[in-house]
Amino acid sequence: xxxxxxxxxxxxxxxxxxxxxxxxxxxxxxxxxxxxxxxxxxxxxxxxxxxxxxxxxxxxxxxxxxxxxxxxxxxxxxxxxxxxxxxxxxxxxxxxxxxxxxxxxxxxxxxxxxxxxxxxxxxxxxxxxxxxxxxxxxxxxxxxxxxxxxxxxxxxxxxxxxxxxxxxxxxxxxxxxxxxxxxxxxxxxxxxxxxxxxxxxxxxxxxxxxxxxxxxxxxxxxxxxxxxxxxxxxxxxxxxxxxxxxxxxxxxxxxxxxxxxxxxxxxxxxxxxxxxxxxxxxxxxxxxxxxxxxxxxxxxxxxxxxxxxxxxxxxxxxxxxxxxxxxxxxxxxxxxxxxxxxxxxxxxxxxxxxxxxxxxxxxxxxxxxxxxxxxxxxxxxxxxxxxxxxxxxxxxxxxxxxxxxxxxxxxxxxxxxxxxxxxxxxxxxxxxxxxxxxxxxxxxxxxxxxxxxxxxxxxxxxxxxxxxxxxxxxxxxxxxxxxxxxxxxxxxxxxxxxxxxxxxxxxxxxxxxxxxxxxxxxxxxxxxxxxxxxxxxxxxxxxxxxxxxxxxxxxxxxxxxxxxxxxxxxxxxxxxxxxxxxxxxxxxxxxxxxxxxxxxxxxxxxxxxxxxxxxxxxxxxxxxxxxxxxxxxxxxxxxxxxxxxxxxxxxxxxxxxxxxxxxxxxxxxxxxxxxx
Numbered sequence: 001x002x003x004x005x006x007x008x009x010x011x012x013x014x015x016x017x018x019x020x021x022x023x024x025x026x027x028x029x030x031x032x033x034x035x036x037x038x039x040x041x042x043x044x045x046x047x048x049x050x051x052x053x054x055x056x057x058x059x060x061x062x063x064x065x066x067x068x069x070x071x072x073x074x075x076x077x078x079x080x081x082x083x084x085x086x087x088x089x090x091x092x093x094x095x096x097x098x099x100x101x102x103x104x105x106x107x108x109x110x111x112x113x114x115x116x117x118x119x120x121x122x123x124x125x126x127x128x129x130x131x132x133x134x135x136x137x138x139x140x141x142x143x144x145x146x147x148x149x150x151x152x153x154x155x156x157x158x159x160x161x162x163x164x165x166x167x168x169x170x171x172x173x174x175x176x177x178x179x180x181x182x183x184x185x186x187x188x189x190x191x192x193x194x195x196x197x198x199x200x201x202x203x204x205x206x207x208x209x210x211x212x213x214x215x216x217x218x219x220x221x222x223x224x225x226x227x228x229x230x231x232x233x234x235x236x237x238x239x240x241x242x243x244x245x246x247x248x249x250x251x252x253x254x255x256x257x258x259x260x261x262x263x264x265x266x267x268x269x270x271x272x273x274x275x276x277x278x279x280x281x282x283x284x285x286x287x288x289x290x291x292x293x294x295x296x297x298x299x300x301x302x303x304x305x306x307x308x309x310x311x312x313x314x315x316x317x318x319x320x321x322x323x324x325x326x327x328x329x330x331x332x333x334x335x336x337x338x339x340x341x342x343x344x345x346x347x348x349x350x351x352x353x354x355x356x357x358x359x360x361x362x363x364x365x366x367x368x369x370x371x372x373x374x375x376x377x378x379x380x381x382x383x384x385x386x387x388x389x390x391x392x393x394x395x396x397x398x399x400x401x402x403x404x405x406x407x408x409x410x411x412x413x414x415x416x417x418x419x420x421x422x423x424x425x426x427x428x429x430x431x432x433x434x435x436x437x438x439x440x441x442x443x444x445x446x447x448x449x450x451x452x453x454x455x456x457x458x459x460x461x462x463x464x465x466x467x468x469x470x471x472x473x474x475x476x477x478x479x480x481x482x483x484x485x486x487x488x489x490x491x492x493x494x495x496x497x498x499x500x501x502x503x504x505x506x507x508x509x510x511x512x513x514x515x516x517x518x519x520x521x522x523x524x525x526x527x528x529x530x531x532x533x534x535x536x537x538x539x540x541x542x543x544x545x546x547x548x549x550x551x552x553x554x555x556x557x558x559x560x561x562x563x564x565x566x567x568x569x570x571x572x573x574x575x576x577x578x579x580x581x582x583x584x585x586x587x588x589x590x591x592x593x594x595x596x597x598x599x600x601x602x603x604x605x606x607x608x609x610x611x612x613x614x615x616x617x618x619x620x621x622x623x624x625x626x627x628x629x630x631x632x633x634x635x636x637x638x639x640x641x642x643x644x645x646x647x648x649x650x651x652x653x654x655x656x657x658x659x660x661x662x663x664x665x666x667x668x669x670x671x672x673x674x675x676x
Contacts, residue, residue, distance in 0.1 A: 024044065024045055025042065025043070025044050025045075026042070026043045026045075026213070027040065027041070027042050027043075027213070027214040028040060028041040028042075028043075028130075028211055028212060028213055028214060029211070029212060029213075029214050029217055030057055030209065030210075030211045031209070031210045031211075031212070031217065031220065032059055032208060032209050032370050033207075033208060033209075033334060033370035033371065034370055034374075035217075035220075036370055038057060038058055038059045038063070038209075039055070039056050039057035039058055039059075039063065040054075040055075040056055041053060041054070041055045041056075041129060041130060041131065041211070042054045043131055048071075049071055049072065050069060050070065050071045051069065051070055051071070051072075051131065051135075052067070052068070052069045053066075053067070053068040053069070053129045053131040054066075054067055055067075055068065055085075055129035055130070055131070059369065059370075060367065060368070060369040060400070060461075061367040061400070061461040061462050061463070062088050062089060062463055063088055064085060064086060064087050064088050064093070064127075065085045065086050066083055066084070066085035066086075066093060066127075066128075066129050067083065067084050067085055068081075068082070068083040068128060068129045068131060068132070069081075069082050069083075070082070070132060070135070072135055073099070075120045075139060075142070076135055076138050076139035076142060077099075077120060077121060077122040077123070077135070077139050078097060078099065078122065078123045078132070078135065079098070079099055080096075080097065080098045080099070081095070081096065081097040081098075081123055081125065081132070082095070082096050082097075083095045083125060083127065083128055083129070086539075087127065087535070087536075087537060088537065089463060089466060089506065089537040089538050089539075090463055090467075090538060090539045091109070091511070091535065091536045091537050091538055091539050091540075092109060092539060092541075093109065093127055094108070094109055095107070095108040095109070095125060095126055095127060095128075096108075097123045097125070097151075099117065099123070099151075102116055102117055102118055103115075103116060103117070104116075104117045104121070104123065104151045106123065106151070106152070108126045108127075108535070109511040109512070109535055109536065110126060110511045110512050110531070110534040110535040110536075111126070111512065111531065111534060113152060115151055115152060117151060119149075120139065120143070120148070120149065121148075121149045121150065121151050122135075122136055122139055122140075122148055122149070122150055122151065122156075123150070123151045124150045124151065124152070124154065124183065124528060126531065126532065126534075126535060127535065130200070130203055130211060133190060133200050134199045134200050136148070136156070137158065137178065137180070137190075137192060137198050137199075137200065138197045138198060138199070140156055140157075140158060140180075141196070141197060141198055142197075146158070150182070150183070150528075152527070152531065153527050153528070154182055154183055154526070154527065154528050155182050156180060156181070156182040156183065157180070157181055157182055158178045158179060158180045158181070159178070159179055160176050160177070160178055161176075161177045161178070161179050161189075161230040161233075161234075162176065162177040162226050162227070162229075162230045163175070163176045163177075163194070164176075164177075164191075164222060164223060164226050166216065166219045166222065166223075168215065168216060168218070168219070173193070173201070173216075174193075174194045175191045175192060175193060175194065175201045175202070175223070176191070176192055176193075176194055176198070177189060177190075177191055177192075177223075177226065177227055177230055178190055178191075178192050178198070179234070183526075183528045184526075184528065184529060185318075185319065185525075185526075185529060185663045185664065185665070186315040186663070187234070189204070189227060189231065190202070190203055191203070191204065191223055191227075201213065201216075202216070202219070202220075202223055204220070204223055204224050204227050206224050206227060206228045206231070206314075206337060207333065207334035207336065207337030207338075208334060208337075210223070210224065228340075231314060231315075232314070232344075232349075235314055235315070235317075235344075235349075235350055235351070236349050236350075238318070238351060238662065239348070239349060239350060239351045241662070242318075242351060242654060242655075242658055242659055242662065243348075243351065243652050243653075243654060244652065244653040244654065244655070244674060245651065245652055245653075246273070246276075246292070246648065246651050246652060246653050246674075247275070247291075247651065248274065248275070248290075248291035248292075249272065249273070249274040249275075249279070249290035249291045249292075250272070250273050250274070250290055250291065250292050250293070250294060250648075250653075250674075251270060251271070251272050251287055251288075251289070251290035251292070251293045251294070252270065252271045252272075252273070252293075252294045252296050252301070252627070252629075252648075253270050253284065253287070253293055253294065253295050253296055254268055254269075254270065254284050254295060254296045254297060254298055255268065255269060255270075255271060255296035255298070255299055255300070255301040255629065256268055256269070256298065256299070256300050256301065257269050257271065257281060257301050257619050258300060258301065258302040258303070258597075258600060258604075258619070258634075258635065259618075259619075260302070260303055260600065260601050260604040260605035260617055260618050260619070261601075261605060261618060263595075263597040263598055263600070263601040264597060264635070265300065265597070265635045267283065267284075268283075268284040268298065269281050269282060269283060269284055270282050270283070270284055270285065270286065270287035271287075271301065271619065271627070272287050272288065272290060273625040273627075273648070274290075275651055276624060276625050276650035276651035277622065277623070277624060277625055278619065278620060278621055278622065278623045278624075278625050279621060280621055281619060281620060281621065292674060294646065294653075294672055294673070294674050295672070295673065296629055296672070297672070299629045299630060299631060299645060299672075300629070300630045300632070300633065300634060300635070300640075301619060301627055301628065301629055301630075302324070302600060302604060302619075302627075302628050302630060302634065303604040303605070303608075303616065303617050303618055303619055303623075303626060303627065303628070304324065304325070304326025304327060304353075304604070304616065304626030304627060304628055304647070304649065305323070305324045305325045305326065305327075305582060305603050305604065305628065305641075306325070306326075306327045306328065306329070306571075306572070306603055306604065306607030306608065306611065306616075306617075307320065307325050307327075307328040307329070307353070307572070307573055307574050307578065307582050308328075308329045308498060308571035308572055308573040308607050308610070308611065309329065309331050309443065309498050309500050309571070309573020309574055309575045310328035310329060310330055310331065310573065310574060310575070310578070311330060311331060311332055311333055311575065312328060312330045312333060312338060312341050312352070312355055313341075314341055314344070314350060314352075316352070316578045317345075317350060317351035317352035317353065318351055318659045318662065318663050319577070319578040319579035319580070319663070320352070320353045320578045320579050321351060321352075321353065321647055321649065321654050321656070321659060322579060322644060322647070322654070322656040322659040322660050322663075322665075323578070323579030323580065323582060323583060323642075323644060323656075324628035324630070324641070324644045324647055324656075325353050325578070325579060325582060326353050326354060326616075326626040326628070326647065326649045327353050327354045327355075327356065327607070327608070327611070327613065327616060327626065328353045328354070328355055328356070329355075329356045329357075329358060329395075329571075329573070329607075329611050330355055330356070330357045330358060331358050331360070331397055331443065331498075331573070331575070332358070332360035332369070332371045332372060332397055332399070333357075333360065333371055333372070334371060334372075335359075335360075335371075335372055335373075335387075338355070338357060339391070341355065342355050342357070348652070351654075351659075353649070354613075354616075354626075354649075356394065356395075356611045356612070356613060357388075357391075357392075357393045357394075357395075358393065358394075358395040358396060358397040358422065359372060359373075359384065359385070359387070359388030359391075359393045359395070359396040359397065360372030360373070360396075360397050360399065361373050361375060361381060361384045361385070361396055361397070361398055361399065361402065361410070362374045362375070362398075362399040362400070362401055362402060363375060363376070363399070363401040363402040363403045363426070364376045364401065365401035365461070367400070367401060367461040367462075368399075368400075368401045369399055369400065369401075371399075372384070373387070375402075375403075376403070377403070377406060378406040378409055378410065381406055381409075381410040381413070382410070382413050384396075385410070385413055385414050385417060385419070386417075388419070389417040389418075389419060393419065394418075394419060394420060394611070394612045395419055395420040395421070395422060395440075396414050396419055396420075396421055396422075396423075397422055397423045397424075397443070398410070398411075398421065398422070398423030398424070398426065398434075398439075399423060399424050399426070400424050400426060400427055400460065400461045401426065401427060401461060402423070402426040403426075404426055404428065404429055404433075407426065407429075407434070407437045408437040408438065411437050411438035411439065412438060415438065420440045420441065420610075420612075421438060421439055421440050421441075422439060422440055422441035422442065422443060422496070422498070423439065423441075423442070423443060424442075424443055424444065424447055425442065425447045425450065425451075425460065427458075427459050427460050427461045428456050428457070428458070428459070428460075429456075430450065430451045430454060431447060431448055431450065431451035431486070432451055432486060432489070435489060435490070435493065435495055439495065440495065440496060441495060441496035441497070441498060441569075441571070441610075442495065442496075442497060442498065443498045443500070444498065444499065444500050444504070444575075445469075445497075445499040445500065445501055445504055445556045445559070445560065446465055446466060446469045446504060446556075447465075448497060448499070448559070449469040449473050449476070449556060449559070450465060450468060450469060451486060452476055452482060452483065452486075453468045453469065453472050453473075454468070466507065466538065467538070469507070469552060469556070470507045470508070470538060470548070470549040470552050470553070471548060471549070471552065472552065473552035473553075473555050473556060474548055474551035474552040474555060476555065478555070478558070478559060478562060487562060487563060487566050487568065488566070490563065490566070490568045491563075491566040491567040491568050494567075494568075494569060495568065495569075496568070496569040496570070496571055496610060497560070497563050497568055497569070497570055497571070498571045498573050499556075499560050499570070500573050500574065500575045500576075500585070501556065501557060501560060501585060501588040501589075501592075502516070502517055502574065502576060502581045502582075502584040502585040502588055503517075503574060503575045503576040503581060504553065504556065505517065505553065505584075506536075506537040506538060507538060507549055507552065507553050508540075508546065508549045508550040508552075508553040509536055509537065509538075510536050510540050510546055511534070511535055511536040511540075512534060513534065514530060514533060514534055515533035515534070516584060517533070517576060517577060517580055517581050517584045518530055518533045518577075518580065520583075520584070520587075520639065520642070521580055521583075521642065521668075523666070524660075524665050524666040524667075524668065525664075525665060525666075526664045526665075557588055557591055557592050558592060558593075560588075560589065560592045561589075561592030561593035561594065564589075564592070564593075564594055564598075565593070569606065569610065570589070570602055570606075571602070571606070571607055571610055572585050572586060572589070572599075572602050572603045572607065573585070582603070583639075583641055583642050586599045586600075586602075586603060586638050586641060587638055587639060589602065589638075590638045596634055596635050596636060596637065596638040597635045599638055600634060600635065600638075600641075604617045604618070605617035605618055624650060625648055625649075625650055625651070626648065626649055626650065627647075627648040628644060628646070628647050628648075629644070629645045629646040629647075629672055630643050630644060630645065630669075631643035631645050631669045642668050643668050643669045644656045644668060644669055645669040645670065645671065645672045646671065646672040653674055655671035655672070656668065656669065656671070657669065657670060657671040658671065
């Protein structure tokens with residue numbers, strides 16, 4: 001639901017800025033996917049030097065509406081700053097900053113503080129529009145050392161990656177692609193003018209979004225292609241730096257192997273792999289010699305983890321691999337972008353988990369998500385299924401605006417091609433309806449809960465799909481006949497549930513509290529990342545509302561436990577920040593009443609089975625050597641799944657500590673030596 005959308009908004013919040021070229025009013029257009037207009041930015045430069053911005057972005061029935069105003073000091077940094085409005089999911093945005101002399105003071109819905117500041121320092125808004133980056137980058141460009149201190153903390157730097165010449169009629173403009181680092185867990189990219197005082201020309205999220213000055217929309221494909229290539233060069237370099245090839249044979253000595261079929265931990269063993277495959281699993285000290293050895297030191301070895309609800313991005317690989325995630329199921333993406341990522345992963349040029357793809361099919365409406373194929377009728381739906389089948393997709397995913405009159409026939413057609421079918425529940429239907437139509441799986445806990453909360457007039461493409469469960473699940477009687485009959489149906493038909501519980505913790509997260517995804521690892525992360533995850537996403541105005549939303553969320557966790565005990569297949573997915581979210585998801589399943597060993601089975605063998613990847617999910621001869629070494633004892637304490645000491649993906653080893661340091665993260669475990 002949110003993963004790459006959230007990362008986009010974090011990038012927008014960081015990249016607070018667009019330029020001024022002398023005009024009083026400037027306008028930008030925001031286009032998504034196939035060129036559909038999804039928002040705008042209007043910037044007004046007042047005579048007193050202040051800058052006012054209106055920013056609106058709506059995609060998939062949600063998005064922020066913001067009004068921002070700031071003034072600059074002589075050094076180009078904010079002397080005062082204010083932003084108000086609503087966030088993507090309707091939470092209140094209200095943030096102010098002011099600097100007077102050497103004293104800086106800020107107040108947001110999530111935090112407040114004061115700090116003594118000497119010299120140049122730029123305020124980093126908790127949430128903002130893409131306008132303020134102009135001032136930020138201009139101030140950074142003036143710095144002789146190429147570094148700009150930030151308030152409350154951090155330091156920015158930037159470097160140029162590429163230049164492009166754009167033409168529009170007789171107008172020619174040279175713009176340059178800058179990579180800005182020092183905030184977040186990946187570089188932030190923007191296209192800037194070539195002036196001595198650079199100003200942001202455009203903002204591109206390849207495969208998804210283009211934000212361009214009004215009248216320059218035609219330049220989008222040119223900028224996107226060049227940005228893809230430039231990012232690719234950085235990613236290839238990262239893979240070369242952090243990947244450790246394991247050509248020939250490798251013996252991993254003295255490990256306790258997790259038997260994912262039996263869901264139990266075995267005795268100490270030696271595991272021999274050769275050219276990316278498992279050759280043998282023998283009692284410790286009984287395996288033959290190999291070209292190299294790895295001393296497991298009695299650590300636990302589990303099969304590589306699966307994230308069964310990803311929206312794969314080229315920069316996700318480091319977070320996934322460092323968390324032991326060696327396979328993901330992509331649940332909706334720009335088709336060309338995903339094909340590129342799959343090709344780069346298979347070629348070994350991109351640090352990435354293996355990818356199993358679910359083909360995204362949406363119906364045409366003003367609130368459509370524009371990934372994959374957007375169809376109007378059964379013929380178009382069949383053509384979409386044909387394309388996905390021809391490209392080896394084992395599954396399709398149906399989305400919110402899919403036309404209900406062609407749903408059953410589309411599902412049957414996909415089944416005739418040997419494909420699984422899952423998805424959201426289209427608007428004006430219930431989960432029971434899509435089960436009756438032949439779905440094999442349903443995404444998200446809210447889609448399951450809405451089965452008991454909606455009627456045929458409820459438009460679940462709006463924010464109601466989040467607020468209704470938050471308000472009403474607390475009152476549901478899970479022992480009542482309606483809920484019990486629904487659970488029995490799912491169990492009898494083996495309809496899988498993809499609950500993404502961790503991502504839905506935003507339903508009960510209040511302003512000023514850390515996202516539960518981030519809280520357990522906060523001390524390992526850069527301060528700007530943790531600060532960014534302390535703002536509420538839903539509008540929770542008072543204690544009474546929070547108590548109700550919290551009670552509803554806790555019942556959703558309980559519901560997943562009930563599904564599992566009834567025999568409903570559960571898949572563990574994120575749809576949020578990679579790696580860390582899966583770890584939190586597994587913890588929540590334990591909270592739901594599952595044992596840690598049952599949870600590890602879900603995230604390994606069960607996932608591989610549902611994803612139709614029979615070469616993965618178990619540690620036995622003949623299987624692909626996707627292996628993870630963990631410190632601690634994850635079969636008794638699921639939190640130890642965070643202590644990843646080594647990851648082997650086929651014929652390549654990775655030291656998570658090295659990846660974490662490259663991303664600005666404090667490692668969770670010391671690396672394991674690879675010796676010849």
